Amino acid sequence: MEMLLIVIIGFCWLALPAAADLCNWTGSGFASADSRVVLQVRLSCAEGSVRWVDPAQALRVVLDPKVSSSGRSRICIKPFASLGRVSMLVERAGKLQLLQAKRGRAERQVVCFSADGAERPAIYLQASPRGDEPGGRGVIGFRYELLGNRSAAPHGGMHASCRPCSEAELLMAVCNSDFVIRAYIKNVSHDCWSQTSSVEVWASRVYWQRSGVFEHQLDPSGSPSWHGRIHTMLRCHVKPGDGEFLFTGSEHFGEAWLGCAPRYKNFLSVYEKARLERRNSCDFPLG
Numbered sequence: 001m002e003m004l005l006i007v008i009i010g011f012c013w014l015a016l017p018a019a020a021d022l023c024n025w026t027g028s029g030f031a032s033a034d035s036r037v038v039l040q041v042r043l044s045c046a047e048g049s050v051r052w053v054d055p056a057q058a059l060r061v062v063l064d065p066k067v068s069s070s071g072r073s074r075i076c077i078k079p080f081a082s083l084g085r086v087s088m089l090v091e092r093a094g095k096l097q098l099l100q101a102k103r104g105r106a107e108r109q110v111v112c113f114s115a116d117g118a119e120r121p122a123i124y125l126q127a128s129p130r131g132d133e134p135g136g137r138g139v140i141g142f143r144y145e146l147l148g149n150r151s152a153a154p155h156g157g158m159h160a161s162c163r164p165c166s167e168a169e170l171l172m173a174v175c176n177s178d179f180v181i182r183a184y185i186k187n188v189s190h191d192c193w194s195q196t197s198s199v200e201v202w203a204s205r206v207y208w209q210r211s212g213v214f215e216h217q218l219d220p221s222g223s224p225s226w227h228g229r230i231h232t233m234l235r236c237h238v239k240p241g242d243g244e245f246l247f248t249g250s251e252h253f254g255e256a257w258l259g260c261a262p263r264y265k266n267f268l269s270v271y272e273k274a275r276l277e278r279r280n281s282c283d284f285p286l287g
Contacts, residue, residue: 023048029056029127043144051141055086055127064120065146075121076112078253079142085128086140092121099123110253112147143253162236165260167270170248173260174271175282177248179209181226182264185240195234199258201247202227207285213256232258 023045029052038058041050046065063075077099079088089096090113099111113121123142165173174180183203190197202219203226214228230247232238238258246267249259262270274280 024050025061026051026053027059028053047143047145049141049143050123051139052086052125053139055125055140057127059125060091061123061125062120063123063144063146074112074114074147076110076145076147076252077123077142078110078144080140087126088142089124089126090121091124096124145252162233165262167274170260170262170267170270171274171279171281173248174207174246174267174284177259178251179213179256180207180246180248181205181209181214181228182207182244182246183226184244188238188240190234192234197232197234197236197238199230199232199238200227201230201245203247204244209256210251211254213251213254228256230256230258 022043025041025043025048027039027041038060040060040062042062042064043050044064050059050061052059077088077090079099088099090099091097092113097113123144125140181201181203182205183201185199186202187200188197189200203214206214206226214226217225217227219225219227230249236258244264245261246264247258247261249257249261251257268286271280271284271286
């Protein structure tokens with residue numbers, strides 16, 4: 001990594017014009033006589049994406065969100081399915097660390113790192129010389145999220161140990177999760193390569209969701225319902241189960257990740273007991 005650091009010290013920074021959308025950036029590579037030129041982009045949102053069309057030379061993306069008071073201290077990066085002949089590195093305190101090698105399989109590989117420190121971290125994309133690959137190079141890039149105590153890191157889950165939630169954790173989950181739904185399990189599939197499992201559900205009710213991970217559709221019987229998938233770690237050994245569940249969890253990169261998932265009747269018992277004892281953190285719409 002020290003060799004890489006010596007190389008970028010001699011680069012010339014070329015700041016790109018500020019865009020109206022400070023969360024996402026789309027741009028293209030360019031031909032320059034000076035191979036040391038590095039394009040610079042600064043983004044100031046808690047989540048967004050970078051799309052680099054026909055990449056050439058280098059691109060440096062500084063993540064500078066205006067959320068210093070929110071306690072978010074980690075950044076997670078999910079590269080697009082393929083980086084082609086581009087290497088991705090994170091730059092912190094003047095040092096580079098490889099996140100994704102060129103031609104590496106980037107699908108579902110989420111990398112998280114600390115965002116603490118006086119200097120904002122930057123994502124550095126280095127394209128190989130033009131002569132290495134004829135024709136256009138397509139589109140490469142990544143999605144990013146800044147996380148804190150509210151959200152668990154992707155591929156970790158709210159309860160990475162795979163243990164059931166305690167009553168206190170369940171009561172907190174229904175108040176603070178990115179999504180809360182009442183649903184039946186239709187199918188469970190496993191991906192050995194990514195070490196994750198996917199739970200396909202049909203929801204009779206979506207209490208709330210941060211984005212549109214659960215879509216309104218007709219279920220197999222033709223009745224209106226909500227359909228979606230919830231991800232968790234393979235080591236949790238999730239299996240199909242009968243009956244209705246209350247699923248909670250976090251959303252990352254457009255995917256739902258499992259938090260607490262009790263049977264709905266068990267949740268009702270816990271909630272009613274806590275209500276009588278005035279231990280609920282919020283009012284939950286029963287029924």
